[in-house]
Amino acid sequence: MARILVYAELDRGRLAPIGLELLARARELGEVEAVALGPGGAEAAVTLGRHGARRVLVNPDPAFQEYLAEPATDCLAALIQPEPPDLILFGFTSDSREVAGRLAGRLGVGLISNAMDVEFRDGTVVARIPYFGGAKVATYRANARPAIVLIRPKSFEPSEVGGEAEVVEVAAAIGENSRRSRIVDRRVEGQEKVKLEEAEIVVSGGRGLGGPENFHLVEELAEVLGGAAGASRAIVDAGWVPYALQVGQTGKTVRPSVYIAAGISGAMQHTVGMKGSRMIVAINKDPDAPIMRIADLGVVGDALKILPRLTEAVKARRQGS
Amino acid sequence: MKIVVTVKQVPDPNSPQRLDADNTIARDGDVVLDPGDACGVEIGLRLKEAHGGEVVLVSMGPERAREAIRKALSMGADRAVLVTDPALEGADVNTTARALAAAIGSESPDLVVCATESYDGSTGMVPPMLAEVLGLPQLTFANHVEVNGSTVSVHRQTEDGYQVVEAPMPALVAVTAGIAEPRYASLRGIMAARNKEVRTVGVADLGLEVPAPAETVEGVEDAPSRQQGEIVEDDGASGVERIMALLQAAKVI
Incomplete structure (x- = not known):
């Protein structure tokens, strides 16, 4: 055996x-x-x-x-x-x-x-x-x-x-010279209300948002849906949002019920971290973006316009029910 | 301070790639300096600017990798060593780490700077293996690096923030692509790069034996693909309506 x-x-x-x-x-x-x-x-x-x-x-x-x-x-x-x-x-x-x-x-x-x-x-x-x-x-x-x-x-x-x-x-067996890279402090940043890996709904943003000043559109939709906000590696590398939000190979792997990718092209680096989601919605200006090939619903359009309208629609429905 | 930065030439992430008949990624397309390595070069140059010394590039790859090395030299690195040998073609991660370590070790650097992972392989195993073979401590996922005297200190990205990690030098630092925007090469830099030394070494020069690969590819098949769903054009309202319908069907609202 x-x-x-x-x-x-x-x-x-x-x-x-x-x-x-x-x-x-x-x-x-x-x-x-x-x-x-x-x-x-x-x-x-x-x-x-x-x-x-x-x-x-x-x-x-x-x-x-x-x-x-x-x-x-x-x-x-x-x-x-x-x-x-x-x-x-x-x-x-x-x-x-x-x-x-x-x-x-x-x-x-x-x-x-x-x-x-x-x-x-x-x-x-x-x-x-x-x-x-x-x-x-x-x-x-x-x-x-x-x-x-x-x-x-x-x-x-x-x-x-x-x-x-x-x-x-067992014996610790730690060598004389092995206490070198020492963790001297730990700091928390970008603490989410709902844990990204455990969220039922994840709304993620990428380069297609145009700039860090628009990321709040992703966060607002995530919040009204009771979900968590995520991000592509591109915008984490660009310094728009902290690494804690990164979904993908070098970031977190998520499997929510619904994953909404806004302005994300869908490089493998990203998709390996979210492909296991039950439903995938992609919002992208480019109908040929790779993300469209794995999306259950691909909406060809401007994420900057669609995200706030979607947030309003969800709010209206919540108030109506 | 002597700083070694590892650099690699990779297929251009912005140009379409295709597979050869044997399922290996075609290498005849456009190639670039790995964008992650460009950030490593930038950090190396900044540390040199702050503390003095020399930035030496070490790369492994075919002769053609000189193009990527020139790019990094034109950013301002001082010279380069290219490990190139037909025996290293298709080298596994163990052999790659040992070959790089042999070339780096002979430079006796104070600091080795690597990217966290390459754009093409993305397995991220070379930095820790390299640190082990060189006998150096490793500081990884660094999005901030500082040198104080004989100590190097980094901010190491974690799932919920970062750790402050420090180690005595010599040490190996693996940086994230977000650490710094790589500078553009100036015209003067491009001209100067033409006269900078690029020394090539082979396995015999490094006293290396190349063992049979520790891993072999058994086969490549299509991934179980997700069915492509529906693509709709947003006309101002239809996009939102369709997404709302999907959220309701998924019972999340």
Whole structure:
């Protein structure tokens, strides 16, 4: 039976959802151990056990949450010896991808990043990755062992299967020289009223809005709909809105009931983060924009005119009912 | 301060791309300096302007990548190293990181600046692998960089804001595309770039062995596509009506 190690990321002591998503797939593929490093690991182990982890490896050293990547890399490199698992799964999240990258660099094994799915075929690991603007899917085979695969958030639905994990405290094994990139402060900005990843409706804006002074049109529609505002990478890069709003490959993955894309052309960078939405509405001046090809409803027109009218229409309906 | 900036030539994101018969992205189209790397070059130049020193570009790719290197040199970088070798064609991320690390390591920089991810690959794995192979701390997703004495400090983007992260130099910083608007090359810069050194090195020069790829592509198929829905022209009211009908059908209003 295949042996799989799931890297369960902790965010300041709390289990990040990606770990449970990875377990939902991993437990179908073989026998699963999870590793939860830093304070809060033992508490996380209870949840990880209910989601199918047989054993959870923990260490409460605060260095794991104070420093980027290196302490976790040291610990993982030590704990997978002498018998590395067949597969190590990470989430394709900012923190996990750095640990995965360093671990793969240290082991010299390479990795498969940005995957949507993973399985064993003829005893080796294969993973599926969006390719060529998301129009294609490429299947990669991992030739090295352990195979390291990074899975996009929200690729799998977490579900409990019951069960209790054996909790094993492992050595921190942090190297002398690994406490270097230190997190000295954390600041919150662009705090949304409704969490973008959990919103039932997301209204996102892009370059087609013309300028940062028009983004309020997106926010106002999101607010009357009880949803959250999002943004394309283009306008985050341009400094119109904070990164916290970015939907897409380098941003958040969302799966709302309705996704409204206003003035967004639909580059793969964006669409991989919202393609799983139940309904997609695109508002764009260009009928040939790629976003139109994945939209359930594409409205060819000026977002600056349509957004405020839509906001008024929703308000009127709310008052009428 | 010696600053190495990694740069890559990529297919022009603004021109249409097509696949070759073997499902690899056709490389004969328009190519540009990766827009993310242009931001890295900008940060390198600003740090040099503030602290003095030298900005050295390191790139890996075919001979043709000289075009992108020239662009970055004309922005103001001092010189460049191009890692190019037929043995590196189709290199996996592990080999890419090791080849870049070998070229960068021989420069002994104080700071290595990378883009968070390339425009064409977008897997973002080279910076952490590179940091590991070079034995450097990494400061990533940086949308603000400062150097104070022997310490580098960044604002690292997070889901709800940012972290302030600092590390002793030498270090590797991966910057986001939003960090700074890349400058335009001046005419003088373009002229000067013609005389700047672009040294090419191959795997033998770097003492590298290129192993068999750690990952291989098994196949490429069409993605399960969403059905294209309806496209309507907004005539002043119809667009809003149709969207309202959809929101009601989806039971969200």
